[in-house]
Amino acid sequence: MMKKNVGLGIFVLAGLLTLASPSSLQEFPWPQFKGFDVPFVPTPTEVVDEMLRLADVKAGDVLYDLGCGDGRIVIAAAKRFGIRAVGIDIDPVRISESNDNAAIAGVAGKVRFIQQNLFEADFGDATVVTMYLLTSVNRRLRPKLLAELKPGTRLVSHSFDMGDWRPDETSVVTTSFDDQRAVYYWVVPANLTGRWEWDLADGPRDRHYTLQTTQQFQVVTASGTTGDWPLNVNDIELAGDVIKFRADAEADGKMVSFLYEGKVQGHTIAGTVKPADNPKAPAVKWKAARDPKTAEPLDKDI
Numbered sequence: 503m504m505k506k507n508v509g510l511g512i513f514v515l516a517g518l519l520t521l522a523s524p525s526s527l528q529e530f531p532w533p534q535f536k537g538f539d540v541p542f543v544p545t546p547t548e549v550v551d552e553m554l555r556l557a558d559v560k561a562g563d564v565l566y567d568l569g570c571g572d573g574r575i576v577i578a579a580a581k582r583f584g585i586r587a588v589g590i591d592i593d594p595v596r597i598s599e600s601n602d603n604a605a606i607a608g609v610a611g612k613v614r615f616i617q618q619n620l621f622e623a624d625f626g627d628a629t630v631v632t633m634y635l636l637t638s639v640n641r642r643l644r645p646k647l648l649a650e651l652k653p654g655t656r657l658v659s660h661s662f663d664m665g666d667w668r669p670d671e672t673s674v675v676t677t678s679f680d681d682q683r684a685v686y687y688w689v690v691p692a693n694l695t696g697r698w699e700w701d702l703a704d705g706p707r708d709r710h711y712t713l714q715t716t717q718q719f720q721v722v723t724a725s726g727t728t729g730d731w732p733l734n735v736n737d738i739e740l741a742g743d744v745i746k747f748r749a750d751a752e753a754d755g756k757m758v759s760f761l762y763e764g765k766v767q768g769h770t771i772a773g774t775v776k777p778a779d780n781p782k783a784p785a786v787k788w789k790a791a792r793d794p795k796t797a798e799p800l801d802k803d804i
């Protein structure tokens with residue numbers, strides 16, 4: 503049982519009273535007060551369950567709830583999956599309530615609650631981040647999320663999206679308040695922007711390849727060269743730090759296609775290549791390097 507939320511500050515109460523429905527958070531011009539960007543409104547249990555399911559939380563994860571309220575998401579994750587979980591909230595009342603709730607739930611040793619402004623917090627070791635903020639707040643937080651979270655980190659947000667960073671998945675939950683809540687899911691994409699180069703043996707010769715990419719969050723477009731020929735790059739799939747694409751180029755008067763797969767780590771991609779028309783052919787190792795000067799932040803607003 504969660505501890506009852508008593509003693510709401512007058513301004514929180516005033517904020518809640520202006521909401522269309524006190525059971526859910528509404529996007530409205532919330533007057534900033536002492537750094538609070540969002541009032542406290544708890545996520546219903548069934549939505550917490552869906553957030554943890556959609557984020558595929560499992561043993562070994564490290565979960566952060568940004569604006570943790572009474573700690574319910576952090577506590578549910580620690581209790582259900584035995585994982586380390588951290589809640590950050592600017593309100594000392596919420597932090598003390600979260601600590602009490604964690605003790606009642608028997609997970610005090612697994613969780614940590616930090617009183618801090620989430621815009622100043624360090625959550626770079628997260629593998630899962632949960633949020634119930636507002637789209638306007640998510641949007642302001644987005645450059646920090648994209649710059650500081652590791653590629654592959656899963657993000658879920660109750661009700662509020664990230665503007666033009668489209669979710670990878672969305673689900674809808676009917677709550678006990680008989681309303682419907684969206685839960686949005688994203689995987690933090692690796693940054694592939696810039697100019698990449700690599701060499702590959704093609705029979706007795708080495709071929710030099712270049713690739714110029716642009717990126718709109720998880721959507722990557724690219725084109726390149728191999729020797730003097732254009733390299734057409736298609737079917738690009740980026741999932742966290744794993745990139746796959748097909749590259750078509752002319753060689754000795756005929757078109758040849760290769761399937762590339764690799765893991766992005768900073769300014770290198772390492773993986774394998776196979777001919778597209780013979781997926782059973784032995785994979786050849788491939789390693790590309792980026793000119794660091796050509797990389798750009800994923801969120802231009804940073």
Ligand SMILES: C[S@@+](CC[C@H](N)C(=O)[O-])C[C@H]1O[C@@H](n2cnc3c(N)ncnc32)[C@H](O)[C@@H]1O
Nearest residue numbers: 539540543544545569570571591592619620634
């Ligand atoms: C809508 S509640 C969500 C609570 C909890 N995550 C949940 O889903 O039940 C938002 C929480 O964010 C906190 N908050 C608002 N602005 C914040 C900020 N700048 N930094 C940290 N916490 C903040 C509020 O105190 C509130 O507890």
